[in-house]
Amino acid sequence: MRKIEPILAILVAAAMIVAAIAAPWLRFVLTIALAKGIAVMGILLLLRAGQVSFGHALYIAFGAYTVAFLAPRFGDAMILLPLAALGAGVLGLLIGLFVTRYRQIFFGMLNLAMAMVFYSLLEKLYAITKGSDGIRVEIMPIAGQALERVTYEWTIFGIALGLAFVLGFLLRLYLASPMGEALAGIKTRETRLEFMGVPARGVLLSAYVMSAVLGGIGGALIAMTSRHVTPLLSYWTSSGELVFIAILGGAGGVLGPFLGAAAYELVRVYAAASFADAWQMILGSVLLLVILFAPGGLWGMAARAIGGRGR
C-alpha cells in the first residue's frame, strides 16, 4: 500500500487541478482543503501517539494572524509563509513543553484551553486585532511578483499543492523512521521506551512542534486564500473540524488528511448551498457513517478497495 500511495497522491492532485480548471469557484474550496489537509497532518502525527488535540486551530489562527499582521511590513507570501511556520513552531514548543506532560483527555483539553485563551485575546484586544471584525489581507506579491487576482489565486493553489506534496513526503519518511515509530510506540507502551533509553516526552514534544508548524503553514495559506482572518479561526469548533477531518480521512496514511479535507469542504459547500438549515446535520451524519462503517476513514476505504491495509 505504501508504494501505491504516491501514485494515488498524484491522481488526487491531478483530479484537483482538473476540478479547479473546470469550475473556477472550486479553486478557492480546494486551496482551503489543501491548507486544512496540511494542518490535519499535524493531527495525524499526534494520533499516531494516541493523543488527540482539541485545540490545534490555535496554530492555524496563529499562522493566519501572522500573515495578517506582517503582510503590510513583509508583503511577500514567500517571506510570510516561513515566518508563520517558524512562529507557530516556537509557540508550539512553548505550549508543548507544558501539554506534553499530559496524556489522553488532559492533553486534549489543555490544548482546547490554550486555543480558547488565544481566541479570547483575539476577540478582546480590539485595538490590535480588530476583534470579531477581523483583519483583511490584501493580495500580496509572491516571490517579488505583483500578480493579478486570478493569477494570485492560482499561484497560492499551486503553492498549497506543492507544499502538500513536499510536507506529505517528509511526513511519510518521518513516520517510518525510528523517531516516527517511537512516536507510535507512545500509544501502546510508553514505559518501554524509557527502559530503552528513549525520552518518550521528547519524542512527543518534537512531534507536537512539527504539528504546530504544519498548523501554522495551513493557517498562513488560509489567510492568503480567504484574505480575511477572524478570531473564529481559533474557536473550539475549528479545532473540532480538524479532528473531524482527520477521522473522515483516516489516520493510516498521509493522503488521508487531504482526502478528508477535500471531502469535508465539498460536502460542506454543497450541503450548505442545497440545505442551508441542515448542512451541519449532514456533516454529522457523514461522520457517524464513517465511524460506524469505515473506521479507517476514506484512506482506509481506498486501501481496502486496492487490496492493502490502511497502515
Place this chain on the structure above:
Amino acid sequence: MSEVLLQASGLRLAFGGVKAADGIDLGVMKGEFLAIIGPNGAGKTTFINMTTGYLRPNAGEISYEGQRITGMSPRAIVKRGIARSFQLPQLFLEHTVEQNVALAVASRDGIWSPLTPLLRPGYRDEARDLLERFGLTGIADTRADALNEGARKLADIAMAVALKPRLLLMDEPTSGVAASEKMDVVETLARVLREAKVTAVFVEHDMDVVERFADRVAVWSQGRIAALGPPGEVLSDPAVQREVIGIERHA
C-alpha cells in the same frame, strides 16, 4: 567471575506498612547467572525496579561498575548498560516483532533520525539476526498483539538483549511459556546471553530451571535475603525447602 558488577547495600523500601526491601545487601558477579526465588510479595520485582530506576529506595545504595546509580532515571541506567525484561511483556502492540526489536536496536543510537527508515539494512539485519538466535524468525512479521504469551515473553527479552546490556535483569522469563517448551526456551536464552557475555539476574519460580541454569541463587523472604549460594547448596537447605520451595511447588 570474581569481579563485582552490581552491588546493592542496605536497600530499604516500604509501601505503607509493607517492607518490600528490608536491608538488601547483594553483589552480582560479572558473568554469572543469578536466580532470585521466593514467594509472591517477597520483594523480588521491587529489587529489579529499584535497580533499573523505576523505584527509588527509601535508604541504601546501588552501585554499578563502581559508580552509584541509586535514584537515576531508567533512561540513564539503561545507557550505562543495564537492561530489563518484564513479568508482563512490554511490547509495542501495534508493531511487528521485527519492528519491536529493530526499534530497540535503533534506540542505542538515540532514535533521533527523522528521515531514514527504521527497517534500514543495519537495524533490520541486526534485528533479524537476534530473532533468529531466539528462534523467532517465523513470527518476525506478526504484530505483537497477535502473539501467544510465550512468544511475547521471548520477544520482550530479545528487545532487552538488543540494547547490548552488560547486565540483564529478567522478571520471570519463563512464566507463560508452555511447560514442554520451557527448557528449550531457557536453553536458547542462556546460549544467547553467554555468547553476548551478558551477566543475568532473573526472578524464577521453576526450581528445575534454577537448578539447571543459575550459578547462584538468592532466596528472598519478606524483603530480605534469607539464603544465598550455589543452587545445589541453597535448594537442599531444609529451611529453604520448607519455607520457599514448598510454597513454590504449591503455588
